[in-house]
Amino acid sequence: MAARLHQLRSKAAQASEFVAKNGCAYYKELLEKNKQYIVQPPSVEKCQELSKQLFYTRLASIPGRYESFWKEIDGLRHIWRNKKDLKVEEASIAALFGLELYAWSCVGEIVGRGFTFTGYYV
Known part of the structure; x- marks a missing residue:
């Protein structure tokens, strides 16, 4: 665990160094490319x-x-x-889409409760 923490710290330091060196140039380039919107x-x-x-x-x-x-x-x-003419592939895609909507709803509820499954902080 300590090795992973050290590795994470070194990668964060590298990323911070990269941003410090190239951040200003990237910012100026981004503004130059999109100056028609300013x-x-x-x-x-x-x-x-x-x-x-x-x-x-x-x-x-x-x-x-x-x-x-x-x-x-x-x-x-x-x-x-015309559900009698519905193919299995189309029905399965609709079922997967419904399942995905339900899953996103569940995830939204969990996030809304502060990432707890019961709704209470333990």
Whole structure:
């Protein structure tokens, strides 16, 4: 256990050294590549304006997402009506997808409780 801790510390030190040497250059390169997305001059007012634009753009996209949702529901209804024609592969994929959703829900509950299985800190 002590050997692993020493190994972990040395790798963390190497990573820290790498970031210290190359972090500034990476930052400058990243800003240079994406300078078309940087608003000049940076100001609080411009940030507020951009956040409002994002909010109302998302709000305006709701009708399209609503239509897409109901198309998906109609597709599921069609599959359910014609379940006799359903292949084993399609049914197994749907079952695996449902199982994955259930597993993510369980993981979310565990994380929400602070990584405890009973809900209480022991």
